[in-house]
Amino acid sequence: MCPNIERPVNVAPESISEFISQCSTHTVRRGKDMAGFYIEEPDEDSVIYEVYELESSGHIKLAVTIMKQGKAGNEYFMTKGHYHEDERAGEVYFGLKGKGLLLLQTKEGQTDEMELTSGAAASIPPGWAHRSVNIGEEDFVFLAVYPATAGHDYGAIEKHGFLKRVVEMDGKPRVV
Numbered sequence: 001m002c003p004n005i006e007r008p009v010n011v012a013p014e015s016i017s018e019f020i021s022q023c024s025t026h027t028v029r030r031g032k033d034m035a036g037f038y039i040e041e042p043d044e045d046s047v048i049y050e051v052y053e054l055e056s057s058g059h060i061k062l063a064v065t066i067m068k069q070g071k072a073g074n075e076y077f078m079t080k081g082h083y084h085e086d087e088r089a090g091e092v093y094f095g096l097k098g099k100g101l102l103l104l105q106t107k108e109g110q111t112d113e114m115e116l117t118s119g120a121a122a123s124i125p126p127g128w129a130h131r132s133v134n135i136g137e138e139d140f141v142f143l144a145v146y147p148a149t150a151g152h153d154y155g156a157i158e159k160h161g162f163l164k165r166v167v168e169m170d171g172k173p174r175v176v
């Protein structure tokens with residue numbers, strides 16, 4: 001159980017283990033947890049990404065995602081991706097390590113994408129589904145900050161997927 005009084009926490013590339021050790025819930029997504037997400041299924045036991053969510057009684061949640069470097073077929077490792085259940089809940093990602101690509105889309109079919117590297121931030125406006133892709137040469141690590149009431153809706157993405165995929169072509173990431 002978490003203590004009643006929460007401690008302030010610093011989140012920096014060199015202090016990720018400190019964040020992780022502070023009363024967080026830990027989710028591991030392996031290949032077998034992502035059946036149907038990739039065109040070519042990843043190895044069942046390979047860890048694709050891990051999420052550490054800091055428990056809090058407040059209005060704001062913090063989560064660190066550690067994405068492994070790798071591919072399933074020619075698709076770079078990616079998160080499941082989700083909409084927020086609360087359509088008014090936006091989110092901000094802060095890059096801590098490595099290099100990622102953030103895929104975004106709306107229910108109306110608008111799409112966008114942006115790179116996220118260490119020291120940069122990306123805003124996810126309300127109503128945009130978001131998926132992260134590790135396009136770098138190492139782990140891609142980022143901090144997510146979002147309203148505690150946001151909720152995660154995976155259903156639509158599980159059913160229809162994302163409109164765009166990130167694949168390796170000629171040794172480079174391409175959004176197709």
Ligand code: PAN
Pocket residue numbers: 051063064065079080081082091130131132144146150152
């Ligand atoms: C992030 C994501 C995390 C894992 O904390 O939840 O990166 O991605 P999936 O939830 O899509 O598996 C976030 O966007 N929270 O709202």
Ligand code: ZN
Pocket residue numbers: 082084091130146
């Ligand atoms: Zn989110």
